[in-house]
Amino acid sequence: MNTRASSIQRSVDAVRAGLPIDVAGVRYSGRTSYLAEVGDRLSEDGWRVVWVRGNASLSGTPFGTLQASGFLAQSGLGQLRPSLPDAVDALAAAAPSSQSVLLIDDWDDLDEASWGAILALRQRSDSGIVLSRVLGRAPRLSSQGGYPAKPGNALVARIPALTFREMRAELERRLGGPIDQTTLTQLFAKAGELIGVACQLVEVARLTGRLVRVEGLWVSEGDLWSPELIGVAEPWLEFLSSEQRDAHEMLALAGICELETVRRFADWSTLESLEAAELVRVYSAGSRVLVTAQPPLLVEYYRHRPSAMRAIRLTESLRSKLGAEPETLPPFSTLGDPLFGDLVPGGAGQTRRQAAVISRLVYEQNRTRALVARAGWQRSPSAASTTSYAQALIVSGADSSEIEAVLGTDLPGGQDRVDTVWLIRLRAEWQAFARRDLDGALRLLDEIPEAWAPLHRMAEVWSVSLQHTLCSVPEDFSRALDVDGELPDSLRISLLRVRTNLFTTLGRFDSAREAMDGAERYSQEELGFSIDSLRGVVLLGLGHSEQAMTWSRRGYEEALTALDIQAIRGHAAALVYALEADGRYAEAEAILAVALPLNSAPRTLEVTATEVALHGCAGLIAARRGRREEAVRHAAVAESLGLPDIPVLHDCVPLLRAQLLIGENRIPEARELLWRRGQDLFARGYRFPGILLLLSALEITPDPRQLREVTRLAEMLDGEFVHAYLAAVTLQHDGEQRSGELVEVAERLVRSGRTGLALSLLQRSSSDSDPAGAALRERLATVILSRAPERVYETARVNPRHTTLTSREGEVARLIAQGLGNAEIAELLVLSVRTVETHVHRIMRKLNCGTRQQVKALILGLG
Known part of the structure; x- marks a missing residue:
């Protein structure tokens, strides 16, 4: 029961x-x-x-x-x-x-x-x-x-809080059908274990079209917040005094705080009344007592109904009560390098403005949280407060000297062991990445005493993680990553996420999903539901393309709501990766236009890897769409971030460099670059990105001997994302492509997230002498495109002729592909008809096309 x-x-x-x-x-x-x-x-x-x-x-x-x-x-x-x-x-x-x-x-x-x-x-x-x-x-x-x-x-x-299982049962009873797992995760996170809130969310989302039924499964479309939920949130505030309301909103602004810090801006009677109404949550983490605002929907309400004057007043009050000096604000966000904003795809003005607003809000929030963390650290320097303050400084982009001074704080004896272990981990990561000293980082981890069993195990876990991230996959990592039931939940979550990362790198996606499920389970028990951006990559690796994109898009939108810049960019990187693989470049660039200007200081491995992935994907798409100068700038940024030897997602930077070589018609060099990089990665244990680069090389130029070698290597990996791609490359090597086999492989590609490649394969096959087969392939292509008519798939990929177009020529070519005439193109681009005619002539000459239909077929990858 x-x-x-x-x-x-x-x-x-x-x-x-x-x-x-x-x-x-x-x-x-x-x-x-x-x-x-x-x-x-x-x-x-x-x-x-x-x-x-x-x-x-x-x-x-x-x-x-x-x-x-x-x-x-x-x-x-x-x-x-x-x-x-x-x-x-x-x-x-x-x-x-x-x-x-x-x-x-x-x-x-x-x-x-x-x-x-x-x-x-x-x-x-x-x-x-x-x-x-x-x-x-x-x-x-x-x-x-x-x-x-x-x-x-x-x-x-x-009334006890509902468990995840109980909420699922009640909501599915009300909806009359099953709910998608990721949608249920989102509902559980927003509802804060309150069934009434979950039911209101469901009803409002259904009315506003944010919750739809797809093949019998209820799935959310985008963020579940809507203005209609204001009436659900406001009753919580009805009986609060002005002091209680201010304290609650300041706590929502500050995030999770130590109790002693909260006491500096809220008195005991206020906190007790908020706790009695269950508007705050108090819990222990090691030796600390932490406080956070509840319920999640009310915290979200504050963010969606901002009042500029109120926000300024509360921020000033918070700073005053915490004893901070006044600070002059810059006129715009100082997150990261503002020059990166020039790399927004296509120079999208609206998305650039959206990113600027988000940057400003994130900057304010990070500044406030750093302020709160500093207050706790100054009042009571401890392992926990030192870790919190150093992390806040890292996120806010403080000087390295300031961060190192905090990390190096001498602490009195008697510190909580779990807190101390986390501080050692942060010091080790800073040593490994910021100082480029992996050996020194491993020595720091060895400082966790063996007598601190089972905490000592984390030294080995994090050593494996740092070596995997900065060097190669350690040969005997399995023993070090065995799950230990005696570890505190926070450390077990860390261990399971390290397992997830390693198994993803190895292409063992079933094992990665198992580890991820374990981490999510513990996360729910400890601090509520967390969404990990790596799950999107794991789902994609398994071949569950739509689930991967749904998960990543939802996490991205949730992170935007929460103003969590690292989560925004982490989920954006996974989503852009999936969209680029599927050939949906326009959708990917819409995400990049928001995510790229939100520059977080690349001071940690995770943040830097995300930066590299975003710029690598943005540059790859730009190169494939003919915007060479933009692609070169993205490549330069990605390569300047200090991770030249480790793979990021599908190792997009080598793919970008290869695509630039293809644009110069230096195809053998591009192929050799990918082949050598793929061999190197595979040999160092990075099997998943390595095999993808090897297959990309074979997609450019077939080689039967190398294909046999790659086929053998691919047996070490599971997941349809790799194996469907292998089947497509194998088919390209086959001189006698059969329609039935083509259709089967194309369907596998669509399911696993490579729709653009599937369309290209169907239309470029060599069996045109078979009218029945050609008709079958054409019908399947039509069916694929009709499933989501609003989507545009670009499939030229490694086609060198398309990438030789200038940015303007590429723009005109895409409008030709959409069926526009010269006069329509001239009006749309604010050009003279004669200028458009000149562009069309150059496009046809460069692409070796005699008609506009041939241009359309080539641009859409159908010829």
Whole structure:
């Protein structure tokens, strides 16, 4: 039996024993549903169930609640108001015996007279009574200012938070069908374990088209927040004083804080009242007591309804209470290098402005959180506060000398061991990456004493992680990464994520998914649901293309809402990777236009790897779309970030360099670059990116001997993303391509996330002498394109002729491919018709095309 069902059964048993029950729960915790289930179980046993529902609007009207509930006749003109004896008699008639029960929903909203009648009935009757009320909120004051008393000896039943499984069952019952796992994850995260909030989210999302049914499965389309949810969020604030509201919003702004830091901007009475209303969560992490604002939907409400003056006032108040010096703000965000903003694909003005606004908000939030972390560190230097402050400085782009001074703080003895281990890990990563000293980093990890078992195990885990990230995959890593049940949850999560990274690199995606599932499970138990950007890559590796993109897009949108710059860029990198592989370049560039200007200081391995991936993908797409100068700039940025020897996602920088060589018609050099890089990566244990580069080389120029070698190597990897690509390259090597086989491989490519390559394969096959086969392939291409008519797939890939076009010629060529005439193109691009004619002539000459239809076929990869 689940936790909620157990609580309900205990309440039923108490009613049968003659005890009154006081059901207390926060808003939207499902108090009414709880009462209804209690009533249903009693009714099944022959009990008479009578409902009375509190109404805040009638709390000042004597007997208003009982009249509205139908127990008393309405008083008309000239009629006397009901008397107390009349009210008690009416209730007694409705609940005549000990086998009767009054279910009083929202008893804290009853008027005083109705409540008095109910209490009087209790004194002369054995009928049961079950109340429900909002936890932490006092009943509304009566006209005399009194505080209604609960029945004597009432047992308090706290409504337990719903588990993930319970929420799934309830929402699927309401929706009448199963919910997509990632959608359920999003609902659980936003609802904060409150079923009422989850139900409101579902209903609003369904009405606004954000939740749709696809092949029997309920799936969210984009972010689940909408303005209609304002009415769901605001009741939480109804009974808060101005001091309570300010403290709660400042806590939401500051994120997770140590209790002692929170005490500097919120007094004890305020914190206790917020906790009583379950508007804050207090939990232990090692030796620390941490506080965070709840529920998640209310935190999101603050972010979606910003008030500039209020935000300035709260920020100034926070700084004042934490003892910070005034600071002059720059006129725009200083995150990262502002020159990177010039690399926004296509110079999209709207997305650039959106990114600027997000940058500013992120900058403000990071500054505030660094301020809060510094206050805690200055007040009480410890392993935990040192780690928090150093991380905040790293994210905010502080000087290296300042970060190193904090990391090197001498701490008094007696530090919490778990906190100390995390600090050692951060010091080691800084040593390995910022100082380029891997050996020194490994020596730092060895400082975790063997006597600290099982914490000492993390030295080996993180050593493996650093070696894998900066050098090669250690040969005997499996033993070091065995899951240890004695580790604290936070360290087990870290261990499982290291496993996920390693298995992804090796192309062992089933094992990677297993490790990822383990990490998510522990994460839910510790701090709620977290979304890991690596899951998108794992799903793609398994060949679940649509799931991968849905997961990554959802994580990207969630991160935008949370103003988490690292998560924004991490999910963006995974999403762009998947979109580029599928040939959906326009969609990828829309994401890049927002993510690229959000420059986080590349001071850690994770952040830098994300930077390299974003610029590598952006440059690869630019090169394939004929924007050579832009592609060269992206390549220069990616190569300047200091990760030349390790792969990032599909190792997009070598692909970008190869594509630039192809654009110069230096095809053998491009192929050799990819082949050598792929061999090197595979030999160092980076099998997944290595095999992809080897297959890319073979896609450029076939070689039967090398194909046999790659086929043998591919047996070490699982996942359809690699094997469908291998099947396509193998088919390209086949001189006699059969239509049936072509169709089968094309369908595999579409499912695994390579739709552009599938379309190219279908239309470029050599079996044109078979009319029936050609018709079959054409029908399949039509079906593929009709599944999502709004999508545009670019499939030229390694075609050297397309990439020799200038940026303007490429733009004109794409408009030709869309069926526009010269006059229409001239009007759209604000050019003269004669200039467009000149561009068209050069395009046809460069692409060796005699007609506009041939240009269209080549640009769309259909010729």
